[in-house]
């Protein structure tokens with residue numbers, strides 16, 4: 001059974017109930033999303049839980065520090081796009097600004113230098129760090145985990 005309910009509340013309820021090992025539901029305080037495994041080692045259910053429990057809150061903080069007024073409603077869809085549920089959270093998000101594969105950063109600096117610097121120095125390294133906690137194969141995070149290439 002796939003376990004990607006459309007509403008976050010349902011997702012959390014489902015992870016604690018139907019979709020998780022019973023022991024998780026009986027042991028309070030077990031963090032969602034298998035934080036002891038790297039991103040590459042997680043199954044889809046663990047990826048969903050990790051996005052909800054760690055990636056979203058941490059990234060919301062990072063985006064809010066950058067521009068408090070713009071990201072008060074920061075959510076899954078800022079990264080995943082409006083059609084995220086229909087496409088099973090597939091990334092990269094085709095509605096984000098497309099970057100050239102060769103020199104994405106040079107292009108981004110010309111397009112909008114403050115956000116390019118923010119992407120390079122905050123967003124990419126934060127996701128790199130989150131994805132590589134725990135045991136398992138590493139993931140190299142680049143602009144193209146989120147952005148399509150032009």
Ligand code: HEC
Nearest residue numbers: 047048051052055056059075076079088089090091145146
């Ligand atoms: C800061 C950007 C960001 C936010 C916010 C975010 N995600 Fe993600 N998410 C990603 C990226 C990047 C990937 C793809 C990682 C990779 O390349 O494997 C991903 C992958 C996923 C996947 C796995 C998809 C697959 O095909 O394996 C799921 C499920 C998911 N996200 C759900 C969520 C949910 C639910 C939320 C909100 C609670 C959320 N994400 C918030 C960036 C984000």
Ligand code: HEC
Nearest residue numbers: 078079097104105108115116119120123124127142143146
């Ligand atoms: C974790 C996902 C993620 C990664 C990695 C990422 N970005 Fe972004 N980027 C976003 C999101 C989400 C936005 C849209 C922010 C908004 O809506 O204000 C964005 C916006 C931008 C914009 C502004 C586009 C516009 O339409 O205004 C540029 C330029 C950009 N990113 C460049 C980069 C570059 C260069 C890299 C690699 C160094 C990078 N990004 C890495 C998620 C990401």
